[in-house]
Every structure is written in structure tokens, then in C-alpha cells.
Amino acid sequence: MPHTTNILAVDDEPVFRFLLERHLREIGYNVLTASDGLQALEILERQTIDLVLSDLVMPRMDGLQLIGMVQKLYPATPVIVITAHGSVESAVEAMRRGAYDYLEKPYNPEDLRITIQRALDYQRVVQENEQIKGLLTERYTFQSVVTVNPAMKQVLELASRVAAARQTTVAIYGESGSGKEVLARAIHFAGNGLPAEFVAVNCAAIPEHLMESELFGHVRGAFTGADRDREGKFSLARKGTILLDEIGDMPLPLQAKLLRVLQERVYEKIGSNTPIPVTCRVIVATNRSLADLVAAGRFREDLYHRVNVFPLTIPPLSQRKDDIPILCGHILEQLRQHLGKPLPGISQQAMDLMLEYRWPGNVRELRNCLERAAILTDNELIRPVHLGLAGAAPEAVQGAGVDAGATDTSRVSYQLTLPVEELSLDALNEQILGITLERCGGNKSRASQLLKVNRKAFYRS
CATH class of the missing domain: 3.40.50.300 (P-loop containing nucleotide triphosphate hydrolases)
Structure with a gap:
């Protein structure tokens, strides 16, 4: 138990205040005492207090008023009420106003120790989580x-x-x-x-x-x-x-x-x-x-x-599909940080597919779908084949290793392996044939249909 923990005991009965101070010092706390709420506030103003133990019925400023002032001026400081037997309703009111807990007089020393420890543990967790909660608040x-x-x-x-x-x-x-x-x-x-x-x-x-x-x-x-x-x-x-x-x-x-x-x-x-x-x-x-x-x-x-x-x-997401593009951008930004990958974006074919899909799992399903796609991509645009939306994908998507985007020749993109200055027309055609055949999983018939060329062209390349 840290000996630097300061507890302020507030009670107008000198004998009770003395006994309470003795018990707290035996446990290992540093104890300050006050006879009423006003004196307690004076101590709080000049001394760091980790926890307040307070009676309810006191002259000048009672316990309920003190709780209100502590909540306003020192909100991170927990207050435990110690009240006479039969005043449970008043103690409940004190908790409504912000007290952490209450004990009845005469209190059990072990109950006092446990209640104080819980309050201090709660205070410590609040302080440790304050920064984390600040981040959560932003999120x-x-x-x-x-x-x-x-x-x-x-x-x-x-x-x-x-x-x-x-x-x-x-x-x-x-x-x-x-x-x-x-x-x-x-x-x-x-x-x-x-x-x-x-x-x-x-x-x-x-x-x-x-x-x-x-x-x-x-x-x-x-x-x-x-x-x-x-x-x-x-x-x-x-x-x-x-x-x-x-x-x-x-x-x-x-x-x-x-x-x-x-x-x-x-x-x-x-x-x-x-x-x-x-x-x-x-x-x-x-x-x-x-x-x-x-x-x-x-x-x-x-x-x-x-x-x-x-x-x-x-x-449901099916009724607000206008949110899908902006949600995708938001989720991809989070995945870039989470996965440490550039994730350049989503192809138009993939976006069209997502806009057509019903999304029975709503935003959660959309997030899971994009996370899977982000893992499967390798510094390239997310394509329909990465999405795994088998229930909504056209036949070309469901074929293993086939890019659904390749069903539309106006949207096929290629990455050349040679510098432009070294390419002849024949070399360019050969690269396009090779890339298309690879994307079609070696299926020459599908590749020839895609490029609208004779199947024999793939035997010459």
C-alpha cells in the first residue's frame, strides 16, 4: 500500500474522527482530518487528496453540499460517505449526487479497507484510461x-x-x-x-x-x-x-x-x-x-x-447504398494503418459489384469483406475476385483465379514490364496477350474472347 496516498476524513465528532484516523493510519494511508465541509474544502485547495471520507450531517456545510463541491472542483477525487445507521436513504441520495459508495456507522474496519481500495482502484483505472478514452471519444x-x-x-x-x-x-x-x-x-x-x-x-x-x-x-x-x-x-x-x-x-x-x-x-x-x-x-x-x-x-x-x-x-445498408463509396474510403484508410499496406483503392468493377450487392450483414459485412480483400491484394486496386461475394458475383468472379473485371474490355488495365522506349508494336501485343492469358488462368478460349482475337494468336506468342 503506497504511504503517499492521502485520505481526507471529514466528521464533526472528534472521537469518531480520531478512531477513523487511527484505522486509516494502521492500514498505511496518510490521513488529514476536517470537522465540516468548509474546512475540508480549505484542505482540498492546498493539498492533493486522493480520496474523501465524509459524514453527511455536519454544521456549516453538510456532506451532500461537500460532495457537490468536490464533484465540481475535483471530479477525479472519489468520495465515500460514512453515515449513521438508519440514514440509508440519505446515503443513496449522496450516491446520486456523485459519491462512490457509502458505509454505515459503526463501520467494520475490513469493510472500510475494502471499500477504500475499490475506490482507489477505480480512480487509478480512470486516470490510466483517460488518454485511451480520449482516443475513443475521437473515434x-x-x-x-x-x-x-x-x-x-x-x-x-x-x-x-x-x-x-x-x-x-x-x-x-x-x-x-x-x-x-x-x-x-x-x-x-x-x-x-x-x-x-x-x-x-x-x-x-x-x-x-x-x-x-x-x-x-x-x-x-x-x-x-x-x-x-x-x-x-x-x-x-x-x-x-x-x-x-x-x-x-x-x-x-x-x-x-x-x-x-x-x-x-x-x-x-x-x-x-x-x-x-x-x-x-x-x-x-x-x-x-x-x-x-x-x-x-x-x-x-x-x-x-x-x-x-x-x-x-x-x-440497413441496403437502403443507403449511397453511403457505400464513402464507407469504403473510410474503412480502407483504417486498413492502411492496420495492415501497413498502401491499398491504392477499389476498381470500378468491384465498386459496381458492391453497389449491386444486398449486404445482409450491413456495415459489419462490408468491413469484413474489405479487410479480406485488402489482405489478398498486393499493392493493386481491389478487384471483384478479391471480394469473395460469391452470392452476388457474376459467373466470371466465381471462377477461381478469373478477374470479373476482365469481362469488360473497356475497363481492363495492364502493367507493362518493359520501358516504353524499348517496346515495338509486336512486343506490346505480346505482353498484352501474356498478361491477359495469365489473368484468365491459362484459359486461351476465355482470353481470346476477352481481347476479341483469334485463339491461335496465343499459340504464336
Whole structure:
């Protein structure tokens, strides 16, 4: 335990302040004390404080006012409330205002040690991730979602408006791969002034018997196998955002509990009766119609109305094909950095093919397709044969080693192997014949059809 960690203990009772200071020093912390909020602020102004422990009821400036000032002036400094037994509601209010956690008097020294360590660990992770999150903020902004499509632009406009309303639940609809999580992250980063956690939960991937613990956590001994306390996703997302992806797959019994959480803005760990306030933004996402699920009896109608406060529907890529060229350019730029290859671009034949394709996997499929093509190319334009879109490609693309672009003689390009000054007309014709034959996999009939020459010309070359 670092001895340079400074903790400020704030309480108006001298005896309690003395005992608290002694316990903290025994653990190994450097301790400063204050009798009320005003004195605490004076110490914070002249001394670096890593964590504040504060009572709630104090003269001049109480604990709630102190929390507000610490949040405003020293937002990276966590505050833990120590309150008298029976004042749990006040402690919950303190957490709503920004306190990290709370303990009841008389506190258990081991609980105090663990709570402080968690708060300091959280502070350290926040500080270490601040730079990374700055990069993520740049990546997941509304400006980073490239589009020229009017419908998609309207979605981004609506999303930017709701970003500031952190208490409003947002429902994002869209096909798989359309970018629901990307949009959720953009809302998160636009609406959080400080680095805050973004926690994504795939409701379809978690077994039903584990989902409640996954979301809300549990206390030791809550059920067989619960040998230690466990933090849930709502706890990890404190002051940030929790994304409940594929919420349509959430079991009905858990839907009732989620409804209570959204209505009352509190939850309880399994095995505990202590209410914990919800301090995070809630975003839900689904690739299905929740209204249809309600009609089928598979989704609670009251929960539907609770999560569908601000719906956003991302149009599928098949309905915004005008975005494909600009998305390709954006993805290729990322792949250039990722693969360390020049990737000069995409041939017109390949672009035409992508514009004709339906893209059932949406932007995710487009990205995967281009990454595969970028790996297969060797400092050349991406051609249809590199795309691997067998379901949409013409017959020439599906033939192994055959360039679909070669079906159009107006778009065939060649790279000469000899300097122009050394080429005669015969030498030029010979090179064109050789390159075309190679691109056609040695198929002389196909090469002769492509160049509209007699098949015998390839025997003379």
C-alpha cells in the first residue's frame, strides 16, 4: 500500500474522527482530518487528496453540499460517505449526487479497507484510461459516423439531441451489423464530460440463470457457489452508460426486475436488501421489433413503453447504398494503418459489384469483406475476385483465379514490364496477350474472347 496516498476524513465528532484516523493510519494511508465541509474544502485547495471520507450531517456545510463541491472542483477525487445507521436513504441520495459508495456507522474496519481500495482502484483505472478514452471519444463521435444518406443523417441529429439527456432511456433498432453499438458509444461519449465506463451486455449470450447476477451482482453466500461478492454490470457502468444489446431476448422474469430498476432508479444485489442507485445512462438495442414481441407475449408491454422513450432506427445498408463509396474510403484508410499496406483503392468493377450487392450483414459485412480483400491484394486496386461475394458475383468472379473485371474490355488495365522506349508494336501485343492469358488462368478460349482475337494468336506468342 503506497504511504503517499492521502485520505481526507471529514466528521464533526472528534472521537469518531480520531478512531477513523487511527484505522486509516494502521492500514498505511496518510490521513488529514476536517470537522465540516468548509474546512475540508480549505484542505482540498492546498493539498492533493486522493480520496474523501465524509459524514453527511455536519454544521456549516453538510456532506451532500461537500460532495457537490468536490464533484465540481475535483471530479477525479472519489468520495465515500460514512453515515449513521438508519440514514440509508440519505446515503443513496449522496450516491446520486456523485459519491462512490457509502458505509454505515459503526463501520467494520475490513469493510472500510475494502471499500477504500475499490475506490482507489477505480480512480487509478480512470486516470490510466483517460488518454485511451480520449482516443475513443475521437473515434466514437457523431462526426466519425461517415454518411451522406439523408435518413442516416436524421438519425445522427436525433441521437446528438438525446445525448445530453442522461436520464432518458434510448432504444436503438437496426439489423445485425448496422452499427447499433457504434451509435450507442457516440451517444455515451457525447453526453459524458468526464471519462466514464461504457458497458455493453449481450442479453442473448448470457444464460438465463446467470443474467440477474451478471446485471446486478450478488453478495457472498447468496446462492450455492457464491463464495465472494460480485459487482454487476450496472455497478461497473456507474456514471457512464450500460448498453443492453438484444434486449428482446431477455427472459420475462428478468424483464420485471429491469422494469423496477428503470422506474425507481435503484437495484439490489442478489442476497441483499440494500438499495443501490442507478447512476448510469441506459440504452437498449435490438434487431427485432419490440412491438411485435409484445403482441406475441414475449416482451412486457409496460417495459416496452419504459425503454421506448426515445427510439432511433438505423436504416440497413441496403437502403443507403449511397453511403457505400464513402464507407469504403473510410474503412480502407483504417486498413492502411492496420495492415501497413498502401491499398491504392477499389476498381470500378468491384465498386459496381458492391453497389449491386444486398449486404445482409450491413456495415459489419462490408468491413469484413474489405479487410479480406485488402489482405489478398498486393499493392493493386481491389478487384471483384478479391471480394469473395460469391452470392452476388457474376459467373466470371466465381471462377477461381478469373478477374470479373476482365469481362469488360473497356475497363481492363495492364502493367507493362518493359520501358516504353524499348517496346515495338509486336512486343506490346505480346505482353498484352501474356498478361491477359495469365489473368484468365491459362484459359486461351476465355482470353481470346476477352481481347476479341483469334485463339491461335496465343499459340504464336
